[in-house]
Amino acid sequence: MRQAGRSLPEYRELRERHGFFEIAGTPELCAEVTLQPVRRHGVDAAVLFADIMSPVLGMGVDVELVEGVGPVVEERIDSAAAVERLRVSAPEEWAAPILEAVRLVRAELEPERALVGFCGGPFTVAGYLVEGRPSRDFVRTKALMYREPATWHALLERLTEQFARYVAATAAAGADAIQLFDSWAGVLSVADYTEFVAPYSARVLAAAGVPTIHFGTGVATPLLAEMARAGGSAVGVDWRTPLDDAWAVVGGERAVQGNLEPAVLLGPWERVEAAALDVLRRAGGRPGHVFNLGHGVLPQTDPEALTRLTELVRSYGQSS
Numbered sequence: 001m002r003q004a005g006r007s008l009p010e011y012r013e014l015r016e017r018h019g020f021f022e023i024a025g026t027p028e029l030c031a032e033v034t035l036q037p038v039r040r041h042g043v044d045a046a047v048l049f050a051d052i053m054s055p056v057l058g059m060g061v062d063v064e065l066v067e068g069v070g071p072v073v074e075e076r077i078d079s080a081a082a083v084e085r086l087r088v089s090a091p092e093e094w095a096a097p098i099l100e101a102v103r104l105v106r107a108e109l110e111p112e113r114a115l116v117g118f119c120g121g122p123f124t125v126a127g128y129l130v131e132g133r134p135s136r137d138f139v140r141t142k143a144l145m146y147r148e149p150a151t152w153h154a155l156l157e158r159l160t161e162q163f164a165r166y167v168a169a170t171a172a173a174g175a176d177a178i179q180l181f182d183s184w185a186g187v188l189s190v191a192d193y194t195e196f197v198a199p200y201s202a203r204v205l206a207a208a209g210v211p212t213i214h215f216g217t218g219v220a221t222p223l224l225a226e227m228a229r230a231g232g233s234a235v236g237v238d239w240r241t242p243l244d245d246a247w248a249v250v251g252g253e254r255a256v257q258g259n260l261e262p263a264v265l266l267g268p269w270e271r272v273e274a275a276a277l278d279v280l281r282r283a284g285g286r287p288g289h290v291f292n293l294g295h296g297v298l299p300q301t302d303p304e305a306l307t308r309l310t311e312l313v314r315s316y317g318q319s320s
Contacts, residue, residue, distance in 0.1 A: 052120025058094025121182030186218025239294030
């Protein structure tokens with residue numbers, strides 16, 4: 001899962017000297033941070049070091065990543081006039097450093113290891129723009145959806161166009177797969193997701209041209225089924241839903257990614273091992289399971305626990 005580097009001392013050393021967007025916008029630094037978890041843990045894929053707000057920087061939005069808060073937008077995008085000011089631009093105009101980082105990582109990775117590109121879901125990014133910062137309930141966002149649906153759809157239309165171009169360019173630069181990360185989809189009802197979100201996520205996923213992973217957090221099974229219908233070669237599952245239950249909802253023909261609780265890695269190894277084996281048993285050896293955490297790596301995680309987890313999963317696959 002993304003953010004795997006946050007627990008690594010080598011990443012923290014870089015962060016002492018460079019800001020987040022400076023790293024993400026400098027090809028050599030971005031490539032280095034992307035590769036650090038692969039070198040340390042020997043995992044099967046690298047996840048591009050990027051942020052869900054990176055594409056809106058190219059739309060003229062000022063974003064600050066505030067420690068302990070998350071992305072903070074200086075001027076909220078909550079009116080038709082504000083939406084009209086958002087510009088959609090070619091990725092080469094604003095994402096050239098990111099695309100170069102993709103090329104650098106792909107050149108260094110072994111052929112059997114995948115590079116996973118990364119993009120935020122249109123709903124989640126729109127929520128940050130409308131709220132101005134992370135929110136627990138997204139009241140302003142929902143009010144805009146209900147009271148001014150034309151403005152909401154105009155905003156999602158612009159974000160979708162920007163994101164679709166971005167994921168296609170990321171794939172063309174060398175990403176083997178794209179993950180669409182809809183962090184806050186779980187605050188929506190199925191009906192609202194279907195009306196206000198699904199068509200836009202579907203367009204971004206379809207634009208990638210490579211295998212895709214569609215992931216949301218806090219997603220109950222009815223909404224998980226709707227997200228699966230929206231698209232994705234694989235559907236990511238967070239830790240709240242047992243993997244076998246989620247797979248039954250998604251459909252056996254679809255790949256599933258997940259879903260160890262990230263916080264369990266803060267506990268003793270015996271608990272980590274038991275929880276990981278439970279996920280693997282629920283997968284039942286079926287093809288199409290990408291073992292992963294159910295969300296990002298917590299910064300407090302001992303890197304050695306992640307390395308041991310990787311070895312455990314790999315040995316389980318070999319033995320069975």
